[in-house]
Amino acid sequence: MEDKMKLRLTAAEMSSLWTQYINDTLALCVSSHFLEKVEDEEVRPIIEFALATAKENIAIEQDIFNKEEFPVPIGFTNQDVTPDAPRIFSDTFVVMYMHQMALLAIAANGAALGLATRPDVIDFHRRVLEKGVELQNQTRDLMLKQGTFVKPPYITIPDKVDFVEKQHFLAGFFGKKRSITSVEVTHLFLNVQTNSIGKALITGFAQIAKNDEVKEYLVRGKQLSQKYIDIFSNFLIKEDLPAPMSWDSAVTDTTESIFSDKLIMFHVSAMIAAVIGNFGMAIAASPRRDLGMRYASLLPEIALYAEDGANIMIKHGWLEEPPKADDRDKLIKS
Template sequence: MPEKPAITSSELGVLWLTYQEKTMILRMLEYFIEKADDEKAKKIMTDVYHEITPYVEKIKGIFQNEGAVIPVGFTSKDVNKDVPKLYDNGFDIMFVRLLKEISMGLHTLNINMVYREDIVLLFKDLTAITQAFYNSCTQYLIEKGMLARSPYVSMPDSVEFVKETNYLAGLNPFTKIGSKRTLNTIEVAYIFHGIESNVTGLQMITGFAQCANKSEVKNFFTKGAELSKSIIKELSETFLEDGIQIPSPSGGNATRSTVPPFSDKLMMYCTSMFCSFSMGGNAVGTAFSLRNDLAAKNAVFTKDIFEYAHEGAKIMIENGWMEEPPQMVERKAIIKK
């Protein structure tokens, strides 16, 4: 028996995807570290960089040992540290925090699709690292007054059970027909999360739109900014209908710079990853929201985001920026041959 079994298709797939994500993050961290004004923020990002780098090398080693080609991912060609700051006022840590949130979700999914012990431990370690730095970023932003908390609520003093099916329809049985019941705290949590992540995404993509090289890419990012605005507006109005305050983060704005620190390829991939994260978040929000009108809104958001992501994929393919994941053997082609 070999000491280690060969890796499976799912293990190859998630390692390949992780390599793409981590090399992108490393390139972006190189720029943000170079431009950091705040020493504490710089240390957080430097520590993240040093913690992630060995795992990129471990993935390379697994590919080499299995006889698999090492993916291109993102290299020094995709970042230019010697350009003006594209973002200001703490955006770097806001962005890293959102990246860590995405990574936590990916690592949790990935660890459920691998079997070999060394790969399981790799994702286990990455999960622990990601959780630790997500907390570091959160505490930093709270300390600096840059992170809005979700709305506070009066604590419940009794246990209640749903008595009317109108609860699912989003109707209030104690008021006039058509009046919506108030949001529950689970629904508030997912709506607030949607606002928060879209605000950071809007700031990011606004900077991308300012500095993209190709006009089609610039237009794509501009369209994405409008999509984020529309989602933020819809979700905020849902809060306002119940008289719930809309917390908003301070800082994190794009500067006036139009000089790109990242390649169009990297910025397109980053936006694609954010779209996937957003669609996943909408799916979870739909599953745990008991008001039908919220589910309907999330379905529309998901459709719009999917169509936007599909448009981005076409741009990446046309420009030769979409690296193809490892494919299964083309059995039909072999048989015909």
């Protein structure tokens, strides 16, 4: 019987392990700074948990890479962070940030788990998924306790089960619009919240970035985030529903270097990828035409912003290349 542990890594497994390793090295840098500057003793255990999880993940990933003679990615090192530099974000924001990162880890590793075939890779992604759920629980519980957790809006429970009978359900550009569904509310809320967190994070990064080109890029990102917050909040407000709070006040006034421009650009790029993914899910879940088309109209703009960011990273040698398929034509010619 074939030993499953001797199976080659598939492209999906290489991709998920490589990406998770880069993210774990980033988490190690960011969490080390947060831990150095934390003041709220209720927040400290959460940062310690995130830091320990990143270290454990890296050790497991390196073991898999070494066994496969797979080049260990560089990712981010202690050269990309100054842990004892002045704090840039409040402890309240750090908890919300950790909560958001846990959500992204759950989504990414849930998908990776569905595509993994090797037992060791399956075990790894299951572990990361469980740790993500635990971090989400810890952050949510603390925010609920401290009164900082922003819940999605409430709507009235339906009186009965109903079915769509008219095309008016899809309308949205002309005449009277139907009220938005709970699913549409969910995506509007999610996109306001993620852009609010992203705007605060980019604002802080813009203050501490050293390269002028990076600074300009981040300022542009801050403006885009505010634009999306206004658009999606307006949809909620028109339905007499509340929009999530802003996190602008969570950023301090420090301008001292904390994270390298390389780390900042990668982090922002990962956030952009999440925004694009959220827009895509929202389009699929928003049958009212004005909503779906509004999301779709924003995709070219955010995609162009992502491309400009990639060009900056390539220009400065910051973009580490993921595993890629063999170029058969090149091999044949050689």
